[in-house]
Amino acid sequence: MNKVSSAYHGWWVVFCAFAIALYGWGLGFYGLSLYLVALHKAHGWSPATISSAITFYYVVGAFLVMQVGDVILKRGARLVVIGGAALMGVGVLALTVIDRPWQLYLAFLLMIPGWAAMGGGSINTIIAQWFNRRRGLAASLALNGATCGGLLFAPAFAWAIDTMGFARAGTMAVAFVLLTLWPLAAVVLRPRRADEHDAGDETAAAHDGGGEPMSRAALLRQPRYLTMLGAFSLGLLAQISFIAHQVAFLEPTLGLKGAGWAVSLTSVSALAGRLIIGMVIDRVDRRAASAAVLCVQVASMVVLLSSTSIAALYLGCVLFGFGVGNLITLPGLIVQQEFPRRDFARAVSLNVAINQLVAATGPYILGVLHDISGSYRTSLMVCLGLQAAAAVLVLWRPAAEVRDA
Numbered sequence: 001m002n003k004v005s006s007a008y009h010g011w012w013v014v015f016c017a018f019a020i021a022l023y024g025w026g027l028g029f030y031g032l033s034l035y036l037v038a039l040h041k042a043h044g045w046s047p048a049t050i051s052s053a054i055t056f057y058y059v060v061g062a063f064l065v066m067q068v069g070d071v072i073l074k075r076g077a078r079l080v081v082i083g084g085a086a087l088m089g090v091g092v093l094a095l096t097v098i099d100r101p102w103q104l105y106l107a108f109l110l111m112i113p114g115w116a117a118m119g120g121g122s123i124n125t126i127i128a129q130w131f132n133r134r135r136g137l138a139a140s141l142a143l144n145g146a147t148c149g150g151l152l153f154a155p156a157f158a159w160a161i162d163t164m165g166f167a168r169a170g171t172m173a174v175a176f177v178l179l180t181l182w183p184l185a186a187v188v189l190r191p192r193r194a195d196e197h198d199a200g201d202e203t204a205a206a207h208d209g210g211g212e213p214m215s216r217a218a219l220l221r222q223p224r225y226l227t228m229l230g231a232f233s234l235g236l237l238a239q240i241s242f243i244a245h246q247v248a249f250l251e252p253t254l255g256l257k258g259a260g261w262a263v264s265l266t267s268v269s270a271l272a273g274r275l276i277i278g279m280v281i282d283r284v285d286r287r288a289a290s291a292a293v294l295c296v297q298v299a300s301m302v303v304l305l306s307s308t309s310i311a312a313l314y315l316g317c318v319l320f321g322f323g324v325g326n327l328i329t330l331p332g333l334i335v336q337q338e339f340p341r342r343d344f345a346r347a348v349s350l351n352v353a354i355n356q357l358v359a360a361t362g363p364y365i366l367g368v369l370h371d372i373s374g375s376y377r378t379s380l381m382v383c384l385g386l387q388a389a390a391a392v393l394v395l396w397r398p399a400a401e402v403r404d405a
Helices: 010-043 047-075 077-095 103-118 120-128 135-164 166-188 223-283 286-306 310-323 326-338 341-359 362-373 377-394
Strands: none
Touching (some): 010 047, 010 077, 010 103, 010 120, 010 166, 047 077, 047 103, 047 120, 047 341, 077 103, 077 120, 077 166, 103 120, 120 135, 120 326, 120 341, 135 166, 135 223, 135 326, 223 286, 223 326, 223 341, 223 362, 223 377, 310 326
16 A cells, blocks of 8 residues: 555655755855854964865865766665765864865865765755655755754854864764764665655656656756756856855944844745745746746845845845745756656756856855945845846746757
């Protein structure tokens, strides 16, 4: 008898994926700004020196992210996550003991496979193995772990670094992650049995299409894939750029504490936004929903540009937060609607990798624009334009090309 009850193991997989995202983003994304500050204080290295290694981390990491979906399908999620978490931990520990700038690159080389194994491409692939009809809800719940990585894990890690020092805090954080994630992944991330299905997914395998997945080159020749890829690359370029400069933009008006509260409000709004979209996304057009999310972020830029009042700045951050997180959830759901199941892991991993490559340039570009213009107004106008272009592009639905034989 098919197992479609509330005891369906897939929901345990969602819980495990939430933990993976919590720790992955906590150590491998939000943690980067903490490492920059800690290393600058410990060694006096300039932010530019440390930031160049962080750019290396993102650029090189993108090429591993491209592969992660295929590796999970071949080797299994359990091995990938356990191994990736170990390498992430070793890399973080290496950062606490290095004493030369060039060693930053070695530490980040260790962390890169961990980021690939615990990032968006990996989590989308894991969820796709267990859910079809309710994949939007499952993915949204799982990827809320990423938001909580910034809302909960990173502040706790920052407190520990400030209280105990970088070396001790890093050791404790890594030990906590491995001691909690390893047993969870070992037990939960098993292969799905043939008789296990979420409610309504019993016939999903019949629509798999069979055959080998489309090559990456073939995917990049698909017009529908390109419009989706282009839209989310532009949207995430604007999003990551604003997040990187958010405190610097807000601090002159709100003060440092007020800017900190605005960042927290952004994170809370991101959590709420992903939950709201997750509850409806399986019943609506996903490209239209993506355009709507991007339009909310356009509205946030309009608010931030139109007024410098405290209330307007907080409102703009709340509106912006609604889209944060949804832009990493929605591409996989569009791929699910428009491509066969056999292509999902490769298509999603390629999208995450290219988005990462494009977005990595954003903070630098906005910084240059600020230095040239003397304010963040031009930078925010560029973000607005990128988000508006993304909202239009994601609605473009060219006919699919014939798949390569």
